[in-house]
Amino acid sequence: MHPGRTTGKGPSTHTQIDQQPPRLLIVHIALPSWADICTNLCEALQNFFSLACSLMGPSRMSLFSLYMVQDQHECILPFVQVKGNFARLQTCISELRMLQREGCFRSQGASLRLAVEDGLQQFKQYSRHVTTRAALTYTSLEITILTSQPGKEVVKQLEEGLKDTDLARVRRFQVVEVTKGILEHVDSASPVEDTSNDESSILGTDIDLQTIDNDIVSMEIFFKAWLHNSGTDQEQIHLLLSSQCFSNISRPRDNPMCLKCDLQExxxxPSLLAGTADGSLRMDDPKGDFITLYQMASQSSASHYKLQVIKALKSSGLCESLTYGLPFILRPTSCWQLDWDELETNQQHFHALCHSLLKREWLLLAKGEPPGPGHSQRIPASTFYVIMPSHSLTLLVKAVATRELMLPSTFPLLPEDPHDDSLKNVESMLDSLELEPTYNPLHVQSHLYSHLSSIYAKPQGRLHPHWESRAPRKHPCKTGQLQTNRARATVAPLPMTPVPGRASKMPAASKSSSDAFFLPSEWEKDPSRP
Incomplete structure (x- = not known):
């Protein structure tokens, strides 16, 4: 059974999300670039974790760890649970803000490799102590290296330095180069993947190379991608339509075409965030939008939620007042269990559908079909959806009202000629408004980040069981410069990744003390353990 999926024959009453794998973020930004990137990165991390830690419902992120690599590698935060842990994460972001921004030092070429190896070792230590149920989620790790260095050079450095390292538990390895560009007039700031980068054959795993701009919004959008349900173990939606929808394909009507799709928010x-206008709703409340969305994607692997197309509609024939709930997006599936020919054919048919709907200016009306009635003898109520094309390889899906939901309303016709004085006054007021050609949500802020931060922030206490007070680093280019001593967390040293020049300063740690340091909350709460 796939972890995070629901079981049973009928629709799940308690929806779940495929939990994302543990993530290791390594910030590899040397001086003087750190001075330009620090503020944007810390602000983006704080904004992101204010959302990730406060989202109600199933946890979308499991574990997170943070390393910093400058003249040497340093563990800012060992692996911790993300949900409900905003105060601790905020403290670590404050640690990043306090790192030195000026001066220079001699770069240690092995520091990045040591950070990767150290993070892998800590992940293995953590995984050994979780319960059997939780261990299913912690089988693989995603590593992201955020760097100010040329991305291709960092990839080559990693290939050479890690060629003898066991990366079997690394699900994805990603290098993200921070560039000096600034985001302007776009409605989304997705990272750009470098398709010219050769895949790594030395490590036995691919290293993805991407670039993002050095601004808060671009970094924020990059981190928000971690909240997506990006599992590819199975397709999530089957879109069924008869062959008559395709004029150039002849097929019997009793054998509908099945387009296999993935679902994306x-x-x-808003109902999953405290303090929003809809904050009183919960995901188990049938009035909430969230449950309808993930009932379709969270079925068992033996069945799929189906959308049966029943008729076409003119694009101009749908009143917006009849749609409700949150929209979601369908795209051709990227399920790895399908063979390449089936994936390619499925994508071609999906492309043809988008093209035909745009050309005809049509929408599709579809009926949701759950996998089965389960043990209940009652006939479940159906949900209907409108499927709208776009100029990208995606379809927008929104729930649409049915007869049972409609309330009586009267809409008197608009008189052709309004009163002259009223028309002049209104026209004058409208002329004074600033006119934008499109709505860009990235230019509109509701102060939600600061609101969530104020709710979940707590007085910053101790990060770890042990502390050590370290003397400030000495940098040859800034002799005589004073720094404030800071209390920092002690991370138990790992035999395979000794820190250059710091081994003598670190307290010796036995295996038992190291194990105790990485005990997760599940271990602490289980009274049956010795």
Whole structure:
């Protein structure tokens, strides 16, 4: 059974999300670039974790760890649970803000490799102590290296330095180069993947190379991608339509075409965030938008939620007042269990559908079909959806009202000629408004980040069981410069990744003390353990 999926024959009453794998973020930004990137990165991390830690419902992120690599590698935060842990994460972001921004030092070429090896070792230590149920989630790790160095050079450095390292538990290895560009007039700031980068054959795993701009919004959007349900173990939606929808394909009507699709959110559901206008709703409340969305994607692997197309509609024939709930996006599936020919054919048919709907200016009306009635003898109520094309390889899906939901309303026709004085006054007021050609949500802020931060922030206490007070680093180019001593967390040293020049300063740690340091909350709460 796939972890994070629901079981049973009928629709799940308690929806779940495929939990994302543990993530290791290594910030590899040397001086003087750190001075330009620090503020944007810390602000983006704080904004992101204010959302990730406060989202109600199933946890979208499991574990997170943070390393910093400058003249040497340093563990800012060992692996911790993300949900409900905002105060601790905020403290670590404050640690990043306090790192030195000026001066120079001699770069240690092995520091990045040591950070990767150290993070892998800590992940293995953590995984040994979780319960059997939780261990299913912690089988693989995603590593992201955020660097100011040329990305291709960093990839080559990693290939050479890690060729003898066991990366079997690394699900994805990603290098993200921070560039000096600034985001302007776009409605989304997705990272750009470097398709010219040769895949790594030395490590036995691919290293993805991407670039993002050095601004808060671009970094924020990059981190928000971690909240997506990006599992590829199975397709999530089957879109069924008869062959008559394709004029150039002849097929019997009783054998509908099945397009296999993945489901993606367009927005975070406001009802899952405390303090929003819909904050009184919960995901188990049938009035909430969230449950309808993930009932379709969270079925067992033996069945799929189906959308049966029943008729076409003119694009101009749908009143917006009849749609409700959050929109979501369908795209051709990237399920790895399908063979390449089936994936290619499925994508071609999906492309043809998008093209034909745009050309005809049509929408599709579809009926949701759950996998089965389960043990209940009652006939479940159906949900209907409108499927809208776009100029990208995606379809927008929104729930649409049915007869049972409609309330009586009267809409008197608009008189052709309004009163002259009223028309002049209104026209004058409208002329004074600033006119934008499109709505860009990235230019509109609701102060939600600061609101969530104020709710979940707590007085910054101790990060770890042990502390050590370290003397400030000495940098040859800034002799005589004074720094404030800071209390920092002691991370138990790992035999395979000794820190150059610091081994004598670190307290010796036995295996038992090291194990105790990485005990997760599940271990502490289980009274049956010795």
């Amino acid at each position: 367009r927005l975070l559901c």
